[in-house]
Amino acid sequence: SQGGGGKGIRKVENEEEIKKAYTQVQMELPNSPIFLMKVCSNVRHIEIQVVGDMYGNVCSLSGRDCTTQRRFQKIFEEGPPSVVPPNIFREMEKASIRLTKMIKYRGAGTIEYLYDQEKQTYFFLELNPRL
Incomplete structure (x- = not known):
């Protein structure tokens, strides 16, 4: 939530990617809340x-x-x-x-x-x- 300008945003397709992305975002934005959201197409x-x-x-x-x-x-x-x-x-x-x-x-x-x-x-x- 503290990223701004898209920092911390990741699109994931499966559970393994979620774990990897979560770790990356934690390192980029320590102490920031992390939200999971559904991808909306079109x-x-x-x-x-x-x-x-x-x-x-x-x-x-x-x-x-x-x-x-x-x-x-x-x-x-x-x-x-x-x-x-x-x-x-x-x-x-x-x-x-x-x-x-x-x-x-x-x-x-x-x-x-x-x-x-x-x-x-x-x-x-x-x-x-x-x-």
């Missing part, structure tokens, strides 16, 4: 920019597809994301605005989602503050 990494103020006003500044990566680092971003149907993208923006209001967020932020193209569903990943 998904996109979608980000939505939001801004909230001290009066509870929130707006979305659109979004982007950040899926194209090399070594867990973004290569380029496409905005607006063409892989998400417009009606679903609007739902994602509305969900982002609701979240931003609910936590009384102030400032600029990026809300990240995992978008499943086959099922046309999305899942919240995280909210990152922006300077």
Whole structure:
């Protein structure tokens, strides 16, 4: 969890690989919690920019597809994301605005989602503050 930039991320296919990867990550990031997660295929990494103020006003500044990566680092971003149907993208923006209001967020932020193209569903990943 303390890696950042993809450090510590490993894809494993069997139990033996889990043991090896676990040991490697422990050495790279001592004292950091280690999480196991299911690999999701045919998904996109979608980000939505939001801004909230001290009066509870929130707006979305659109979004982007950040899926194209090399070594867990973004290569380029496409905005607006063409892989998400417009009606679903609007739902994602509305969900982002609701979240931003609910936590009384102030400032600029990026809300990240995992978008499943086959099922046309999305899942919240995280909210990152922006300077």
